[in-house]
Amino acid sequence: MSPERTSAAVRARDKLREAILRGEYLPGERLVEAQLCERLGVSRFNARTALQDLVAEGLVEIQRNKGAHVRKVSIDEAIEITEVRMVLEGLVAARAAERVTAEQAAELEEIGQLMRRAVEAEEFRRYSDLNQRLHSLVRRIAGHTTADRLIATLRGQLVRHQYMLSLLPGRPAVSLPQHERIIAAIRAADPKEAEAAMRDHINSVAAAMRGMDVLGGLP
Amino acid sequence: MSPERTSAAVRARDKLREAILRGEYLPGERLVEAQLCERLGVSRFNARTALQDLVAEGLVEIQRNKGAHVRKVSIDEAIEITEVRMVLEGLVAARAAERVTAEQAAELEEIGQLMRRAVEAEEFRRYSDLNQRLHSLVRRIAGHTTADRLIATLRGQLVRHQYMLSLLPGRPAVSLPQHERIIAAIRAADPKEAEAAMRDHINSVAAAMRGMDVLGGLP
DNA sequence: GTCGACGCGATTGTTAGCAATCATGTCGAC
């Protein structure tokens, strides 16, 4: 009946990660240990280990004797990361197509339906949620632990850029048919087509990023 | 003229990584902090940070209150890791084909020649070195920082399994034509073919691993 | 003889404080 089932270090890490992902700390902003202690309500020791953990996740950078700051991901890096995500999610999609069960196929179909309705109703926030649900379901079907871990950390590094991207007008109209193609391929148990569909999909995201780059990028 | 240009923590991390990769610590073996202090000649603080760094690289696992041990990579995991390497190196090969310069093409050609001679002379150790040189050159040509980092850490987790694999009889005879196909595709500036060739190559490595699995795996 | 409670040594988690380093602002020489 211990009041704490998780260690202070873990809670501090999760809290800090959330704060960075929410944008409460901006890219490049310094993370002074003493301030984090107050903010997170932990000792300096735990704050430090939290920082080191987030270095491993690619969210924070530490320079010796100069402290930690939120990692700044340039657009070029964001494109590289997206390229890597493309091949990883392609691998996962192919494997999902090899392993999908009947009830998982039904779940995919349902998400597809909901997505189409969300786009028709112009409920973009809802569509964005369904997007995450779809990718997450595909990963669950594939059950590829190694790829999952990497995709998760890469996603973390991209939150900022992806958020901007989702605001691009006309994006759902472009991505809906891509999502439907992915769903169809996995349901048809066609690994090659599933991989191709997923890669095309994420590749179009990378292309959109390159477009933003040309338009001026972010502050 | 400072005697130390690198911190003790960094040196400790590199030393420990080397020791693990050389097999001086076996998978599953406990890494007691006090012992590491002696072995690495650093304080407990630095030994701890070295351990945490290697956790991030996937070489070490830490259980709360139970200490650190060398991570044990099962054959199933090794296959997963190799699958991920397959798509990552495929991506890198494709990009190398897009960016290769004339002199890099010549360097590729030279490695190809040396490989063929090494196989003919049955100098397998030399062939293995050339193998690493080839993959490393392809990465350098591609210049994909993000993929490089991931590939490096994945390779680290596999050293043990790959070593066993390289001892498999007849392996060079199988992989030589695959390597030559990769080289030809990159020299021909054909990204799709380069990716396909690289994936076939690494996929055959994964297949060999699965074969070992059936045969009983490792101790 | 077997099982579980208990205690002890070993090991890790944590703390507080000191030392080293860096960024900044001030002063003086030119």
Place this chain on the structure above:
DNA sequence: GTCGACATGATTGCTAACAATCGCGTCGAC
């Protein structure tokens, strides 16, 4: 006025001791 040496406060790197936890052996009840 500008540049550089220098002092100073802020911040991180590190040490050593202390507290918490665990693995394991011992002992006793049944």
